[in-house]
Amino acid sequence: MITGAETAHLTQKTPTIYLEGRLPLVVERTAADLGLRDGQVIQAIVEARPERLRLNLQDPPWLGKFIDLPKELPAGLRLAAGDTALFRVQLQADGSILLRPLQAQARTAPLPQDTPLPNRTQQLGFRPPDMGALALLLRPGFLDTLLKGLNPAAPELAALQHWQRLRPSMAQLSPEKLQQLMQRSGWVTENLLAKGEGGGLVDLKSSLRQFMRLLQSTNAEGAGRIQDAIDDIESRQLTASETLTGREWVFSMMLPFVDAEPVALRFVRSRRRPGEEKAPFIIHLHTRNRDLGEVWLQTRISEQTEVDMVMWALREDVVHRAKSQTANLRDELDSAGLQMTRLLVIHGPGPSDPLPWSPPETGSLLDVQT
Numbered sequence: 001m002i003t004g005a006e007t008a009h010l011t012q013k014t015p016t017i018y019l020e021g022r023l024p025l026v027v028e029r030t031a032a033d034l035g036l037r038d039g040q041v042i043q044a045i046v047e048a049r050p051e052r053l054r055l056n057l058q059d060p061p062w063l064g065k066f067i068d069l070p071k072e073l074p075a076g077l078r079l080a081a082g083d084t085a086l087f088r089v090q091l092q093a094d095g096s097i098l099l100r101p102l103q104a105q106a107r108t109a110p111l112p113q114d115t116p117l118p119n120r121t122q123q124l125g126f127r128p129p130d131m132g133a134l135a136l137l138l139r140p141g142f143l144d145t146l147l148k149g150l151n152p153a154a155p156e157l158a159a160l161q162h163w164q165r166l167r168p169s170m171a172q173l174s175p176e177k178l179q180q181l182m183q184r185s186g187w188v189t190e191n192l193l194a195k196g197e198g199g200g201l202v203d204l205k206s207s208l209r210q211f212m213r214l215l216q217s218t219n220a221e222g223a224g225r226i227q228d229a230i231d232d233i234e235s236r237q238l239t240a241s242e243t244l245t246g247r248e249w250v251f252s253m254m255l256p257f258v259d260a261e262p263v264a265l266r267f268v269r270s271r272r273r274p275g276e277e278k279a280p281f282i283i284h285l286h287t288r289n290r291d292l293g294e295v296w297l298q299t300r301i302s303e304q305t306e307v308d309m310v311m312w313a314l315r316e317d318v319v320h321r322a323k324s325q326t327a328n329l330r331d332e333l334d335s336a337g338l339q340m341t342r343l344l345v346i347h348g349p350g351p352s353d354p355l356p357w358s359p360p361e362t363g364s365l366l367d368v369q370t
Helices: 120-124 132-137 142-147 155-165 175-183 188-194 204-215 220-243 316-324 326-335
Strands: 016-019 025-030 041-048 053-057 066-068 084-091 096-105 249-255 263-269 281-289 293-302 306-313 339-347 365-368
Touching: 120 220, 132 142, 132 220, 142 155, 142 220, 155 204, 175 249, 204 220, 220 249, 306 316, 316 326, 316 339, 326 339
Parallel strands: 306 339
Antiparallel strands: 016 365, 025 096, 041 053, 041 084, 053 066, 084 096, 249 263, 263 281, 281 293, 293 306
């Protein structure tokens, strides 16, 4: 199935202005009750009830669920029955929910023809960059817990079960295995299908969609987790399509393993600077490994052959091991026709994300231009 996220770059996007409310809405329902995650953006229609307004959630898997609003809304927030509103979810330590309003579109008031209602593409753009939902789903054994109690012969499970059997162990990782993992990540297959090719290939995203349809009638919370993981995949697809402008290129994915935590990869090529023959190619890696602990690695390839590497590790013994292997790594790169210009190993946490990101300040006005 090819969704709007894969073809977003084919249509012109209208710049949208988002206004975050200064005060959040405090609601009575808990995150566990609704299956919400911190940082999510939800869309809802405002409905009038005898005593108060309520939100009718519009996005699967919360479609048809309601949140009663406080009788007194925060100052400056205007909501009326029939409005379509966007809220960012903020979870508190006790499990309660704060909803921070992003914008409200009144259904009763006429809108300019070039002002679209909030859609899925806009919501995907609000997701944080860490792919946390996908990383949780791909941890060894997590999918197996969701599969418990289901009929293993169900046709909706065939593709996912096949995909699970194809996951390599960490020791089996090779350039060929990496290429296969990229082909099954949800990117390549959809592109081939759009060209009338790729029939019979195993694809993570389409496999998860089939699995989610099966869970929606038996395990709403599990279906929500699957939807979150799909949103992480499509958010990265959207980011990649938006950077294919000739100025920069970004590709993000999560490598799954049968015996280890998933590995987050991001490939970046920035715009070419004056005087550069070609912009450097940068690879960001982040993993939590039971043998190495938490590790970050940034590899910068310039002039096709020059390799600059920076590694961060939380464990001191891993730092010492990495430094002791510098000569061996230099020889390995040299045998492949590459020259290591630097290897810097740092004892401490790495960058929170290769591309700096933080949610907008409360009350700020963002003018997103594409």
